[in-house]
């Protein structure tokens with residue numbers, strides 16, 4: 276195992292008053308660990324710089340590096356051996372790379388190659404801002420849909436059904452661009468999954484929210500999914516770090532938190548998912564896409580070694596996954 280791999284080294288496993296830290300073991304099938312969701316973080320490069328972006332993605336952020344197809348392929352094949360049932364690509368914006376952003380290439384060919392391979396293994400979801408650069412990939416997406424049908428899904432963030440609210444977070448004009456993309460994808464036969472964070476919405480009930488989104492796409496098939504809790508803002512963490520603060524405090528989730536908060540360990544992503552991130556030139560496994568670039572949670576460089584116990588110690592373990600109604604990246608249509 277690589278020297279950088281440290282989980283749970285450096286974490287306190289017993290609190291000062293003797294409580295044990297909560298942990299989540301990987302799912303097992305047929306007597307061995309198994310994987311349901313594999314997340315691939317395709318870098319922190321993005322054409323947008325949204326105010327609340329948890330990875331602080333932007334056109335200048337290269338902290339999480341894009342993963343090339345040749346690097347990813349053996350990990351996708353490994354995931355197949357562990358029974359993967361869904362592969363999700365996120366970022367950053369998966370449809371851009373430096374060449375696309377700077378106009379030297381129209382398409383992110385490496386990503387398309389990874390997508391093609393992943394679809395041969397399991398159903399795939401792409402999380403995208405749906406704004407501009409996905410449009411250069413429409414022909415490729417149409418072709419993938421013709422061959423793979425419902426196995427390919429697109430999850431697109433629309434912060435609010437109100438243009439000003441969405442643009443206030445993502446940038447002027449982005450609402451109109453994303454809505455146009457959703458309409459075009461629906462016309463191709465996709466059922467776009469509109470994603471929003473409930474705490475940012477002014478509307479209260481599921482019914483009000485659903486109706487407001489549906490009204491934007493009258494007659495077109497879309498799904499609406501809500502994320503219940505907000506992740507901590509990556510830009511805030513960067514500011515804190517630049518000011519000399521500690522951006523990653525340790526949070527003590529005790530073993531009995533699961534029953535107190537009504538969230539069984541089996542409902543958490545770290546039970547059934549793993550996430551690949553490329554940091555400092557190396558592919559690393561993390562328990563989930565909620566935690567990134569934090570050595571305390573690196574589980575190894577292979578999927579096999581990553582399928583081990585995860586101790587809950589990150590701020591997001593409590594604030595995103597366990598608190599209130601809880602949250603997961605496996606969103607539910609409302």
Ligand code: SF4
Pocket residue numbers: 321322323324325327328329330331332333366367368403404
């Ligand atoms: S589009 Fe997504 S990845 Fe890009 S800056 Fe906004 S929230 Fe971050």
Ligand code: SF4
Pocket residue numbers: 299543544545546562563565566585587588589591592593595596
């Ligand atoms: S953030 Fe959530 S899914 Fe990730 S390790 Fe913590 S509890 Fe598990």
